[in-house]
């Protein structure tokens with residue numbers, strides 16, 4: 001272990017990082033170094049490089065790619081599989097293994113449909129979302145995502161999907177029956193059949209998508225049965241990773257997080273549980289939750305402007321000080337999640353449009369972001385369209401020093417430098 005004085009080791013890290021990228025020692029101080037010193041604080045890094053990783057479930061912070069920053073909700077099967085292929089070829093050797101389809105894969109991509117539109121979602125007879133067949137043609141004949149999951153697994157990757165909390169408003173309005181996954185028939189308890197009306201909590205809609213989804217009542221067996229029917233189906237499709245949204249931060253729903261966690265524990269298939277959003281997340285809010293999940297967002301959405309990056313410093317330091325990094329989680333460990341890395345070729349937040357513009361951050365700002373994410377041992381999920389991955393972005397995402405720090409450093413803390 002090399003634990004020099006905090007300032008010294010941070011300087012070393014920044015200089016070594018610059019040199020690994022072939023830039024030599026920085027001539028003028030990059031903006032992020034100024035930022036750290038201006039705060040008179042510095043991340044104290046005590047680096048232990050262990051010879052071999054313990055390969056239990058989520059023993060290390062997960063790495064991968066997610067479609068949101070480059071496609072918003074409009075990704076389709078072709079674009080997704082093209083990205084997955086490049087992920088497997090270029091980034092999988094560096095640990096990036098999860099390929100995640102982000103939100104609204106069940107929404108029809110037609111005029112009038114947008115993030116909080118109502119009435120455009122595919123819902124099966126049991127009130128469960130199924131993929132938009134136009135965008136995901138391999139889903140036809142009730143195959144769900146199983147064909148895509150097979151292809152992703154053949155590439156050596158793991159398959160992930162984004163989910164919303166609870167039940168869709170469309171299902172509640174249609175009062176769909178609840179599937180009892182054990183019998184294949186409608187769920188019966190106390191001599192009667194239960195349906196969506198019984199479990200949808202109309203006063204607990206998703207804060208950022210109030211027309212789309214609401215919490216379900218997990219105090220009753222029917223609520224559990226519904227969630228079980230969802231997660232069993234995802235496991236049957238071959239899902240390895242779920243990012244459940246509207247369940248944390250401003251949408252804090254501890255009962256549902258704990259229920260989902262229990263349901264995932266029932267499965268033979270280990271599935272990584274990632275929760276969001278991260279807006280207004282504090283250490284006390286995570287206290288009773290981290291042990292039930294594998295990663296949880298601790299900030300709002302991170303986009304490619306320096307303000308978003310700089311707001312991550314304080315909250316990261318608080319979670320480090322509270323020893324939350326790599327604490328006990330679902331079937332393994334849990335990781336405070338600083339959100340995706342929006343580098344390369346991107347879209348804009350919440351739009352109906354795919355990738356169409358380059359990242360707004362400077363190269364120095366991108367390096368600073370990757371450095372903070374690595375020191376914080378955050379999951380590293382690339383957000384740009386991999387079909388346009390350029391060499392400098394690739395060099396940041398695969399910097400060997402940072403990737404080692406991200407996996408193997410210990411007790412990383414922010415401490416006063418003076």
Ligand SMILES: *[C@@H]1O[C@H](CO)[C@@H](O)[C@H](O)[C@H]1NC(C)=O
Pocket residue numbers: 284285287288
């Ligand atoms: C966490 O759990 C403890 C003990 O059950 C409880 O007192 C506390 O209020 C909970 N905190 C939150 C933020 O829910």
Ligand SMILES: *[C@@H]1O[C@H](CO)[C@@H](O)[C@H](O)[C@H]1NC(C)=O
Pocket residue numbers: 303304305360
């Ligand atoms: C990126 O820059 C463009 C042009 O200045 C601006 O319109 C856009 O809002 C920026 N995007 C983000 C996410 O900051």
